[in-house]
Amino acid sequence: MAFTDTKTSTDQDAPAPVEKDRLRKLLAQGERPSPPSAFASARAFAWRSMLKIKHVPEQLGDILIFPIMMLLMFTYLFGGAIAGGTGDYLQFLLPGIMVMSIVMTTMYTGMSVNIDIHKGVSDRFRTLPIWRAAPMVGYLLADVFRYAAAGAVMFGTGLVMGYRPTGGFDGVLLGVGLLLVFCFAFSWLWTWLGLIARSEKTVMSISMSILFPLTFLSNVMVDPATMPGWLQPVVAHTPISQLVDGVRGLFDGNVEASAVITTLIWSAGFTAVFGTLTVRAYNRK
Amino acid sequence: MTRETAIRAEGLVKHFKDIKAVDGVDLEVPAGTVYGVLGPNGAGKTTTVRMLATLLRPDAGRAEVFGRDIVEDAAAVRTQVSLTGQYASLDEDLTGLENLVLLSRLYGFGKPAARSRAGDLLEAFGLAFAAGKQVKAYSGGMRRRLDIAASIIITPKLLFLDEPTTGLDPRSRNQVWEVVRTIVGEGTTVLLTTQYLEEADQLASRIAVIDTGKVIAEGTPGQLKSSVGAGSIKLRLHHTDQREHAKTVLAEALRAEVELDDDPVALTARLLPGQDNAVQGAHALSELAKAGILVDDFSLGQPSLDEVFLALTERVDA
Numbered sequence: 273m274a275f276t277d278t279k280t281s282t283d284q285d286a287p288a289p290v291e292k293d294r295l296r297k298l299l300a301q302g303e304r305p306s307p308p309s310a311f312a313s314a315r316a317f318a319w320r321s322m323l324k325i326k327h328v329p330e331q332l333g334d335i336l337i338f339p340i341m342m343l344l345m346f347t348y349l350f351g352g353a354i355a356g357g358t359g360d361y362l363q364f365l366l367p368g369i370m371v372m373s374i375v376m377t378t379m380y381t382g383m384s385v386n387i388d389i390h391k392g393v394s395d396r397f398r399t400l401p402i403w404r405a406a407p408m409v410g411y412l413l414a415d416v417f418r419y420a421a422a423g424a425v426m427f428g429t430g431l432v433m434g435y436r437p438t439g440g441f442d443g444v445l446l447g448v449g450l451l452l453v454f455c456f457a458f459s460w461l462w463t464w465l466g467l468i469a470r471s472e473k474t475v476m477s478i479s480m481s482i483l484f485p486l487t488f489l490s491n492v493m494v495d496p497a498t499m500p501g502w503l504q505p506v507v508a509h510t511p512i513s514q515l516v517d518g519v520r521g522l523f524d525g526n527v528e529a530s531a532v533i534t535t536l537i538w539s540a541g542f543t544a545v546f547g548t549l550t551v552r553a554y555n556r557k
Numbered sequence: 558m559t560r561e562t563a564i565r566a567e568g569l570v571k572h573f574k575d576i577k578a579v580d581g582v583d584l585e586v587p588a589g590t591v592y593g594v595l596g597p598n599g600a601g602k603t604t605t606v607r608m609l610a611t612l613l614r615p616d617a618g619r620a621e622v623f624g625r626d627i628v629e630d631a632a633a634v635r636t637q638v639s640l641t642g643q644y645a646s647l648d649e650d651l652t653g654l655e656n657l658v659l660l661s662r663l664y665g666f667g668k669p670a671a672r673s674r675a676g677d678l679l680e681a682f683g684l685a686f687a688a689g690k691q692v693k694a695y696s697g698g699m700r701r702r703l704d705i706a707a708s709i710i711i712t713p714k715l716l717f718l719d720e721p722t723t724g725l726d727p728r729s730r731n732q733v734w735e736v737v738r739t740i741v742g743e744g745t746t747v748l749l750t751t752q753y754l755e756e757a758d759q760l761a762s763r764i765a766v767i768d769t770g771k772v773i774a775e776g777t778p779g780q781l782k783s784s785v786g787a788g789s790i791k792l793r794l795h796h797t798d799q800r801e802h803a804k805t806v807l808a809e810a811l812r813a814e815v816e817l818d819d820d821p822v823a824l825t826a827r828l829l830p831g832q833d834n835a836v837q838g839a840h841a842l843s844e845l846a847k848a849g850i851l852v853d854d855f856s857l858g859q860p861s862l863d864e865v866f867l868a869l870t871e872r873v874d875a
Contacts (some may be wrong), residue, residue, distance in 0.1 A: 288683035290702070290732050292739050295681040298674075299712045299743040305665035307636075316662040320648065320655075327650050327691060396646035396707065399610050400663050401636045556614075 310403035317410020322417070334380070335418050339373035339426045346493065347433065354494060359434055366430045367520040368492035371451055373426070374419050375487060375512065379479035381415050381459045385466030386475045398554075405551050408463045412456050419455050423448045439525035447522035450535060454515050457539035460546035467553040491516050511538040561588040561623070563715050563746040564609060568618035571604050578604040580770035581618065586748060586763075588623075588714075591741050593761030594750040595866070601770040602750040603643055606717050609748070610640045622715060639708035643719040645700040646707070647692050653679060653703050654688040657710065664711050678706040682736075698729025705736055709745075716740060718749045722756060734759060754866060766869055774869050781865045788834050788859045790826045790841055795851035797821050803850050810844040811837055822853070834859075 308316065325332055346369055351361035385408070388394050397407050427435075427444065437444050462479060469475045489503075490512040496504050507513055515538075517531035564586035571579040579601040586592040594602050607613040609620055611631040619626065625633040640646065647656050657675035666674055679685045682702045687695060695703065701721060708716055718737065722730040737760055741747055751757050757764050758778050766774040766781070774781060782788075790807075794800055800822065804815045807826045815826045828837055838857040845852055 288686065290683050290736055290739075291681050292735065294677070295736065295739050296743060298677055298681055299709060299740060299745070302712050304711055305667075305670070308663060308665045312665075313663055316659055319662075320651065320659050323655055323659075324648075324650050327652075391649075392642045392644040392646040393648045395607075395610075395612055395640060395642045396660070397663075398612055399635055399638060399640045400660075401632060402663055406663075 307401045310406065313402040313406035314409035314413060317407050318413035318417075319410075321411055321414030325414070325418070331380075332418065332421070335377045335422050336425050338377060339370070339422050340429050342373045343369050343426055343429055343433075350493070362430065362433055362435050365493070366426075366435045367447065367523045368490070368516045370423060370426050370448075371512065371516050371519055372487045372490075372492045374422055374451060374455060375458065375515075376483050377419070377422065378415070378455050378459045379462055379476070379483060381411055382462030382466035382469075382475045382479055383472045385411060385463050386469055386472045389467060404554060405547070408460075408550055408554065411463065412459050415459060416452050416456055419452055420448065423451065437523045437525075439521075439523045439527075443522045443525055443527075447519040450518050450522065450532060451515065454511075454535055454539050457542040458511075460542055460550055464546045464550040464553055467550060486510060486512055511535070514538065562586065562621075563588040564592075564620065564622055564748065566605075566609065566618065566620035569605065569608055569615050569620055570617035571601075571608060571613060572616055577770050579608070579615075582767070582770070582772055584620075584765060584772070586746065588746050589741070589744055590762045591737065591747045591749055591760045593757035593764040594748065594767055595752070595754065595757045595764050596750075596767035597752055600767045602752075602767055603719055605767070606640070606719050606748065606750055610638055610717050611635055612640070637714045638717060639711075639713035639715075640717045641701075641704045641708045641719065641721060643723070645692070645704050647700065647704055649693040650691060652689050652691055653684055653695070653699075656692060656703065657707060660707050661710050666710075674710060678710065682706045696729075698725050698732065701725060701729065701733055702736070705733070705740075709740065712743065713745055715746045715748065718747060720750055720752065722751070722753065730756075766866065768870055774865075779859070782859045783830075784865065784868075788828050788857070790828065790838055791818075791854075791856045791858070792824055792826075792845075792852055793820070793854035794822045794824075795853050799850045800824060802848065803845060806844050806848045806850065807841055810841055 343366070346365055347358050347362050351358035351365070355361035355364060394407070427448075439447070462475070465478060466475055469478065489507055490510055491507065492512070496507045496513070499507060514531050514534040517528050518535045521528040521531060562585060564584055566582060566584040569579055569582040570577070582601070582605050584592075584605075594605065596602050604613065608615050609622065609627060611627055611634050614628060619628070621627065622634045623637055625637070627634050648659070651659065654675055657678055658671045661671035661674045662668070676685070676688070679688050682705070684699060684702060684706070687699060692700065692703065705718070705721070721737070722733050725733065734756075737747060737749065749757070749760060761778065763777055764775070764781060765772045774784070776784075790811075792803065794803060800817060804817065804824055807813070807815045807824070811826055811828065813826045813829055815824055817824050826841065828834055834857055838855075842852070842855065
């Protein structure tokens with residue numbers, strides 16, 4: 273009988289009674305290790321995010337499939353029209369589209385912060401005697417891992433499609449490194465937004481309305497020289513364009529030092545401003 | 558002996574937009590006891606606890622936890638307290654073991670120590686069998702236990718339990734009570750909020766009754782009960798048609814007010830203060846027996862906290 277079967281299985285699943293003597297012993301130990309360092313607590317939170325990837329692997333899907341789709345679509349749809357051939361266009365496009373798609377996936381950080389903050393677990397974290405920014409830094413560290421994975425997958429796909437970096441292995445590593453530094457810094461905007469927004473839907477719509485103009489108004493897809501005169505200086509100076517110039521230079525082997533430095537300055541700025549706002553919002557909650 | 562004070566709160570106020578969630582709460586909680594904060598939904602219990610646990614800043618008033626100010630010295634307060642919130646304060650995507658290991662790491666335990674502490678706690682709470690399961694698959698009672706286990710990774714000096722048994726079945730509820738008694742037995746102070754009068758009665762040595770953001774009464778359960786009367790005798794008769802007769806007999810024997818309950822075989826006599834309840838009870842029973850009235854069920858009790866609560870809230874409404 274199906275009915276009796278289910279009943280038996282729940283009985284087996286029932287917890288054992290509380291063992292009061294053991295509990296008493298554990299309480300009496302009263303061991304009090306000194307609180308973890310800022311780095312150790314951030315690392316513990318990063319471990320938590322990695323465990324979440326392990327338990328809910330679907331979330332990695334978004335971050336890996338979206339960039340590949342972007343790469344394939346833009347190369348084969350527009351390559352012919354924009355550059356007269358997909359091969360040349362891929363050579364131009366790959367660094368930029370890598371920046372664009374990975375920067376776009378940073379918005380998931382804000383959404384997961386927002387989901388977390390509305391759950392009881394964040395109450396517990398906030399009553400712990402730890403560095404206040406640790407949960408946020410933990411998220412961002414795990415995210416950097418995801419971006420690195422996305423970067424590797426995109427780069428691999430590019431190689432298969434015929435992309436050849438003239439900057440060599442070192443150039444590619446440095447380029448991806450620059451991208452990760454920027455994403456880590458830029459994501460503080462999302463952690464802040466995640467903390468102050470009412471729901472994850474709000475986070476999503478605000479992030480979209482920032483990210484679309486920011487990434488499309490750039491040199492990712494086309495050379496800004498083809499744009500109207502008044503738009504060119506605007507496009508050339510957005511943080512994304514600077515980042516793309518930096519990454520492209522490193523991949524291609526003709527490094528644009530000014531673009532790399534500007535990107536690092538933007539990164540420091542994002543971290544300082546939105547990192548501070550994030551910690552303040554977190555303390556206020 | 559003067560006891561240490563665990564919590565001293567003076568005039569705590571918290572508004573959300575134009576709702577006064579907490580409107581001037583004073584509390585004094587002696588260390589080493591269970592202190593009950595009793596009130597209906599929306600009375601301001603959770604908001605009060607969240608302020609004391611440093612999760613919310615009060616709009617006015619001040620409070621100290623073991624002498625440390627909850628605003629000025631929040632970091633020091635956090636080293637003394639643990640909170641088990643109204644909604645399980647756990648990560649549902651992680652397993653029970655991973656939750657406890659994560660929190661142990663965050664308290665500063667090294668990796669091996671964190672694993673062994675987490676394992677020991679799971680054993681003690683009867684959850685070892687579910688160590689590798691994601692918390693989202695846990696039953697309500699299991700979550701509560703894991704939640705409390707997480708709160709004592711480091712034995713806190715003060716533990717906040719916000720409605721620890723709401724929504725639990727009676728068996729799980731009794732287990733939580735057992736855990737609370739054990740924890741207090743080892744010297745931790747517990748501030749427990751509840752909307753169940755029985756729970757406060759069972760566990761707390763002092764109770765503050767909160768309604769609409771204010772403390773409307775405070776004292777030991779006994780004091781609160783005696784504030785509304787001496788107690789009562791409840792009877793269930795064998796025959797419905799003997800009830801009127803029983804009422805007359807009781808009224809005469811006890812010189813007390815006797816009420817007929819909704820249940821057609823039940824009646825309640827309110828005892829007069831200043832006399833021994835047990836003697837009065839024995840007298841009532843013997844008089845009923847002499848009159849040939851058959852009694853199925855007899856109980857003698859102090860007024861329930863339900864009655865106290867109703868009496869108090871009516872007084873405020875009037």
